[in-house]
Amino acid sequence: MEEAIKEIVGNFKKCIIVPHTHWDREWYLSFQEYRLRLVKVLDKVIKLLKEGTLPFFLLDGQVSALEDYLEVRPEAKREVEELVSRGALAIGPWYTQPDEFLVSGESLIRNLLIGIKEAEKYGGYLKVGYLPDTFGHIAQLPQILKGFGMDCFIFSRGLGDEGEELGSEFLWEAPDGSKVYAVHLLQGYCNAAHLGVKGLPSPLILTDPYSRPTIYYDFYEEEPEVDVREALSKVVEIARSTAKYSKSKVLLLMNGCDHLPPQANLKKLVDKLNSEAGREFFKIGNLSEYLEEVKACKGLGKFKGELRGARYRPILWNVYSTRCRIKELNFKSQKLLESYAEPLSVLNWILRGAPYPRDLLNYLWKELLRNHAHDSIYGTGIDEVHLINEARFLRVIEGAGNLALLSLYALGREAEGPNERIVVYNPLNWEVKGPVEVIVPSGKGRVGEVPSQAEELGVYGLRRLTFIASVPPLGYKVYSLHNGELKEGELGASDTFLENEFLRVEVSEGGLLKLVDKRNGAVYEGLNLFLDEGDVGDEYDYEPTEDGIVVTSGSVRAYPKMESKGPVKASLKIHLKLMVPKCAIGKRRAEDKVELPIEVTLSLYRGLPRLDVKVKVVNYAEDHRLRVELPTGIKGGRVVVGSQFYLVERAKEPVKGEGWVERPQATGPMLEWVAVVGRGRGLMVATRGIYEYEAYEGEEGTSLRLTLFRGIGWLSRGDLRNRRGHAGPPLPTPNAQCKGELTFEYSLIPLKGGFDVEVIKRALEYTTPLMGVFIEGGGGKLPPSFSFARLSPEGLIISALKASEDGRGVILRFYDLTGSEREVKVEFFKEPLKVMLTNLLEEEIDKLKGKPTFRLRGFGIATLKAYFK
Numbered sequence: 001m002e003e004a005i006k007e008i009v010g011n012f013k014k015c016i017i018v019p020h021t022h023w024d025r026e027w028y029l030s031f032q033e034y035r036l037r038l039v040k041v042l043d044k045v046i047k048l049l050k051e052g053t054l055p056f057f058l059l060d061g062q063v064s065a066l067e068d069y070l071e072v073r074p075e076a077k078r079e080v081e082e083l084v085s086r087g088a089l090a091i092g093p094w095y096t097q098p099d100e101f102l103v104s105g106e107s108l109i110r111n112l113l114i115g116i117k118e119a120e121k122y123g124g125y126l127k128v129g130y131l132p133d134t135f136g137h138i139a140q141l142p143q144i145l146k147g148f149g150m151d152c153f154i155f156s157r158g159l160g161d162e163g164e165e166l167g168s169e170f171l172w173e174a175p176d177g178s179k180v181y182a183v184h185l186l187q188g189y190c191n192a193a194h195l196g197v198k199g200l201p202s203p204l205i206l207t208d209p210y211s212r213p214t215i216y217y218d219f220y221e222e223e224p225e226v227d228v229r230e231a232l233s234k235v236v237e238i239a240r241s242t243a244k245y246s247k248s249k250v251l252l253l254m255n256g257c258d259h260l261p262p263q264a265n266l267k268k269l270v271d272k273l274n275s276e277a278g279r280e281f282f283k284i285g286n287l288s289e290y291l292e293e294v295k296a297c298k299g300l301g302k303f304k305g306e307l308r309g310a311r312y313r314p315i316l317w318n319v320y321s322t323r324c325r326i327k328e329l330n331f332k333s334q335k336l337l338e339s340y341a342e343p344l345s346v347l348n349w350i351l352r353g354a355p356y357p358r359d360l361l362n363y364l365w366k367e368l369l370r371n372h373a374h375d376s377i378y379g380t381g382i383d384e385v386h387l388i389n390e391a392r393f394l395r396v397i398e399g400a401g402n403l404a405l406l407s408l409y410a411l412g413r414e415a416e417g418p419n420e421r422i423v424v425y426n427p428l429n430w431e432v433k434g435p436v437e438v439i440v441p442s443g444k445g446r447v448g449e450v451p452s453q454a455e456e457l458g459v460y461g462l463r464r465l466t467f468i469a470s471v472p473p474l475g476y477k478v479y480s481l482h483n484g485e486l487k488e489g490e491l492g493a494s495d496t497f498l499e500n501e502f503l504r505v506e507v508s509e510g511g512l513l514k515l516v517d518k519r520n521g522a523v524y525e526g527l528n529l530f531l532d533e534g535d536v537g538d539e540y541d542y543e544p545t546e547d548g549i550v551v552t553s554g555s556v557r558a559y560p561k562m563e564s565k566g567p568v569k570a571s572l573k574i575h576l577k578l579m580v581p582k583c584a585i586g587k588r589r590a591e592d593k594v595e596l597p598i599e600v601t602l603s604l605y606r607g608l609p610r611l612d613v614k615v616k617v618v619n620y621a622e623d624h625r626l627r628v629e630l631p632t633g634i635k636g637g638r639v640v641v642g643s644q645f646y647l648v649e650r651a652k653e654p655v656k657g658e659g660w661v662e663r664p665q666a667t668g669p670m671l672e673w674v675a676v677v678g679r680g681r682g683l684m685v686a687t688r689g690i691y692e693y694e695a696y697e698g699e700e701g702t703s704l705r706l707t708l709f710r711g712i713g714w715l716s717r718g719d720l721r722n723r724r725g726h727a728g729p730p731l732p733t734p735n736a737q738c739k740g741e742l743t744f745e746y747s748l749i750p751l752k753g754g755f756d757v758e759v760i761k762r763a764l765e766y767t768t769p770l771m772g773v774f775i776e777g778g779g780g781k782l783p784p785s786f787s788f789a790r791l792s793p794e795g796l797i798i799s800a801l802k803a804s805e806d807g808r809g810v811i812l813r814f815y816d817l818t819g820s821e822r823e824v825k826v827e828f829f830k831e832p833l834k835v836m837l838t839n840l841l842e843e844e845i846d847k848l849k850g851k852p853t854f855r856l857r858g859f860g861i862a863t864l865k866a867y868f869k
Contacts, residue, residue: 004232005277011243012251013293015235016285019266020058020256021045022132022189023065025096026385027375028715028729033214034259035068041261042069046079049088054262056087056286061130062094063118064370085123090286092116092125093148095366096373100131100138101669102320102327102691103372104334105644106799106813108141109840111369112148114362116841117805128287129153129180132189132254134374135316136669137307140645143174143861147840152291156185160309160655166301168245169294173304175646175819175859181294182303183252186245186312190257191238196231196269197224212382215729218257223264228272235273247300250293306648309655310662314723316378316540317665320692321625323379323386323539323736324709328743329393330377331689333368336397337361339427339768340404343474343788343801346810348407350868351782352414356803357403364399367392380539380728382715383735405773408476413778415786417478422447424479424772426471429791429798429814433470434765435569435605436772440465444774445485451606452485453566466568468606469770474801475787475829481774491604493570495562498602500570502609503750511558511574511600515611517750522681524750528613529554529629530598532580534589535710536623538717539736540727542665542710545623546587551580553598563601571603584623594620610686610762611748615708622737624711627694630685630704630748634678637702639695640755642673645799645815645861647760652695652702663722667694667707673763675755676702682751686763690744708744711737757795757817764797790827794818799861805842809867819858826852832866839863 008015021041025031042065048054059065070077083089095115100108119125129145129152131137136158145153153172163184172182185191194200204216239251255266263269266284273282283289308315320327342361348354371392375381412423422440426432442461445454452467471477492499497506504516513527530553534545558576578596581589601614617626641648654664674693675684685693685704692707713736716728747766751759788801795818802811812826828835831850838844842865848854856862 004236008235008239008251009277009281011239011249012246013249015251015253015282016290017192017253017255017266017270017282018058018287018290019054019056019262019284020189020254021060021260022256022258023060023062024258024375025064025068025370025373026388027381028731029214030382030384031388035072037216037259038065038069039073041259044261044264045089046076046083048262048264049083050079053264053267055267055284056090057262058090058126058287060097061092061126061128061132062097063092063115064096066091066122067118081122087124087286090126091122092119093127093129093150095369097131097133098369098372099134099374099377100141100644101136101671102330102377104338104671105140106338107334107368107372108144108644110365111372112144113805113840114365114369116148126287128291130287132156132185135319135378138644138646139306139648140174140643140859142172142180143176143178143645144840145180146178147861149839149841150180152181152183152294154183154185154287155307156188157313157315158307158309159184160311160657160660162303162309163311166303167247168242169247169297170301170303173302176857181291183291183294185254186242187238188313189254192234192253192255193257193260195234195253195255195263195266196226196228198227198230218260226263226265226269228269228276231269231273232276247297248293250290252290310657310664311660314662314727316727317662317667318537318542318692318710319378319380319540320669321707321710322712324738324742326377326379326386326389326393327691328689329390329397330371333393333396333400335768336400336404337364337368338800340425340771341400341407343427344404344407344411344425346801346803347788348410349803350810352410354410358803358807360399360403364396368396378539379736380715382731383733386735404771408771409773409775411476411782412478412773412775414780415476415478415782416784417779418480419779420444420481420776422479422481422772422774423476424469424471424770425476426473426770427768428764429473429789429796430761431470431472432765432770433468433607434770435466435608436469436770437464437466438772438774440481440774443483444481446482448479450479451488451567453568454485455564468568469772471770472785472787473791474789474798475785478784488567490565490567491570491606493562493565493572495560495572498570498572498604500604500606500608503604503611505602505604505611507558507560507572507574509558510554510556511560511576512554515748515750517681517752519609519752520681522750524632524683526631527748528600530578531627531629531705532578532596533625533627534581534584534623535625535712536584536587537720538712538714538727539733540716541720541723542625542667543720543722545584545589547589549581549589551578553578567606569603569605571601574600574602580621580624582621596621609750609752610766612766613746613748615744617708617742619709619711619739619742622711622713626708627705628708630683630706631700632676632678632683632703633701634676634682635701636697637676637678637682639702640675640677641668641693642671642763644671646859647817652697661724665722666696667692672767673760674704675751675759676704677751677755680753682755684749684751684759684763686747686749686766688745688767690746706746709738709742711739713737760817786829788829792825793822796824804865809865811842811863811865813861813863815861816856816859821855821857824854824856824862826864828866830868832868835864835866837862838865
């Protein structure tokens with residue numbers, strides 16, 4: 001033992017041991033099953049902290065686990081408040097432990113804002129960006145953390161080869177220049193779990209007459225004995241692998257792991273270790289103590305950009321396309337809540353004096369954030385977990401959607417206008433000219449003096465009315481509704497082509513598309529090729545079958561047919577069927593085939609240079625991945641990808657990743673859009689709920705591939721070629737095969753010239769469209785056209801319009817996508833009583849005048865708080 005102690009003490013100044021648990025709310029067990037264990041764990045934590053047996057405990061950097069506990073142990077609230085207040089129990093700052101790439105940037109801000117607000121009710125929060133298990137990190141996370149007053153970040157996944165030079169402590173810089181101290185947990189967040197324990201219990205498997213088995217790992221009723229030699233052996237192992245990476249020369253031991261209770265005998269063990277060391281070298285402490293040592297380091301390395309490497313820990317590349325229904329519902333939930341329900345509630349409050357529905361919105365946000373917990377949004381749990389996820393998303397969609405519509409209806413009833421009218425809302429911060437679909441009584445078809453197009457629904461005497469509206473930024477506009485229709489020339493359409501002022505699309509063999517941009521003569525051929533590949537991976541990673549069989553749509557017979565043609569919209573449908581292997585047998589695709597019916601709907605609108613695509617697939621097969629290929633014909637094209645508060649230019653070829661624990665994949669995450677940019681032309685794809693793409697360079701140029709879905713049957717497999725070992729328990733997940741009818745939506749947007757923010761605006765107009773409602777009766781003093789605020793110059797994108805947390809003001813949040821520092825001007829609909837620039841906690845940074853003007857860094861996020869009479 002003496003030699004072991006000498007080795008540790010010789011390489012490090014001290015050792016800080018942090019007792020903790022990592023709490024997945026739902027994963028390989030359901031939420032309720034985990035909550036039963038949570039109660040046992042936190043009962044023990046509270047007992048040990050109260051009696052002083054344990055001086056400190058970290059509750060995984062989140063608050064939701066504590067809420068889940070107190071919901072069934074309300075009598076423990078006072079004890080919890082006492083422990084949190086004196087710093088013995090660390091909670092927050094997050095509400096849940098999220099993924100970062102699958103959720104919006106605004107939802108990450110709300111995760112922290114709600115987490116901090118809830119944690120403060122109990123006495124305080126951990127002021128560290130602690131994300132120990134998230135599968136990679138967005139480039140803008142340092143700016144988000146700094147906006148909440150946090151300057152430290154702790155993580156375990158995401159470093160690639162740069163980690164060899166950076167070490168385990170470095171400075172991480174956001175695109176706007178914000179920096180945080182970053183700590184890489186080299187061996188993960190469980191490096192000192194079960195410290196000194198010899199042998200762990202076998203998994204406990206329980207079942208009742210009606211359910212699947214319940215599996216508890218590391219389950220024990222009696223506290224296991226610890227051995228100081230065993231503990232020293234483990235610490236030496238950690239120290240040896242850490243020594244060359246540590247800049248602070250402080251050894252950090254994370255004493256805990258997934259769903260583990262605290263070690264009751266940890267303090268005694270530490271006393272024995274210090275006795276062997278002859279001084280107080282080992283200490284049970286908190287993360288803040290360790291981070292003070294990190295901040296004292298001189299000459300730390302610096303890294304700028306995303307953290308998406310897998311040299312040390314798996315990044316689990318393909319969670320972005322697992323359980324596609326979850327991804328689609330998340331997209332809809334976020335949009336309805338962020339872009340419609342909240343802003344329209346603000347307009348109703350400010351313009352009509354209606355009560356702001358704070359409690360309802362807070363409930364909807366919490367429901368959404370519960371689904372943003374990483375295992376939930378990834379789709380990497382058992383089937384029961386994701387059935388509950390779908391139900392949660394539907395609650396958000398129903399609540400936010402109806403709140404938005406009723407708010408818009410209330411505004412429209414008090415706006416000036418004729419007895420029958422349509423009010424249209426624009427959630428974006430620039431004037432939008434785009435399509436609106438509204439349900440109106442049959443016979444109604446003329447919308448003011450703009451062209452319109454009607455489709456009878458055949459129920460309740462209703463029809464769907466489509467027209468092109470022009471609506472001011474962050475505002476609404478009233479359109480009169482009349483009998484009859486305004487006749488105007490139709491768009492070009494037949495069974496095999498569609499055409500408007502800007503684009504012509506032609507359907508060829510196999511349902512492939514030829515898209516002609518009439519503005520610059522650019523032609524894109526072979527678009528919308530479907531690729532069906534075998535997948536013998538798991539919920540985390542795609543694994544191709546050994547036979548390499550890929551079924552494509554290029555040579556199948558397609559049946560195109562015009563669906564509608566009018567002055568506003570022209571559309572056609574293409575029906576085709578792929579015959580694909582029924583499943584995989586071992587590592588190869590089966591010889592038996594099943595049909596994979598595909599229906600593609602193409603739509604062009606008057607005055608819009610984009611082609612909207614809707615794909616319906618009826619999936620009868622298993623163990624496969626369906627992608628759609630979009631060749632651009634651009635040789636050496638740049639690939640630019642939408643990200644949270646940012647745009648990322650990524651390489652087409654993955655890094656080699658020699659010696660990585662998980663081989664790099666060609667696919668990557670995207671948020672709402674991806675573009676291939678060439679000289680004087682390009683092709684952007686905007687998506688509604690599709691999050692995974694691949695860009696590759698072929699003989700004919702750069703092509704994009706969007707992953708529509710993966711069908712797999714296992715939570716985790718241990719026999720993958722691209723990853724070492726399991727990522728979770730090897731449990732069957734039949735619902736992850738994604739059988740049944742699936743729907744996917746995207747839009748093809750050719751670039752007239754180069755790439756700029758104007759092109760991104762076109763993508764956001766597709767993903768965040770205008771919303772309209774029909775109104776009969778009413779009429780009042782509100783103006784027929786209204787804009788809450790106008791932002792200048794160009795290149796600013798709204799993120800939030802909400803009531804401030806103090807309940808008296810309005811928060812307007814936006815960000816820059818030009819990358820250049822500029823002077824920003826905000827013109828509200830009327831001069832506020834006062835307005836200020838705030839941080840993300842909504843605390844004042846600087847007072848501004850009634851027409852605010854201030855400097856904003858390139859890729860900076862700005863939050864204004866305004867008070868109105």
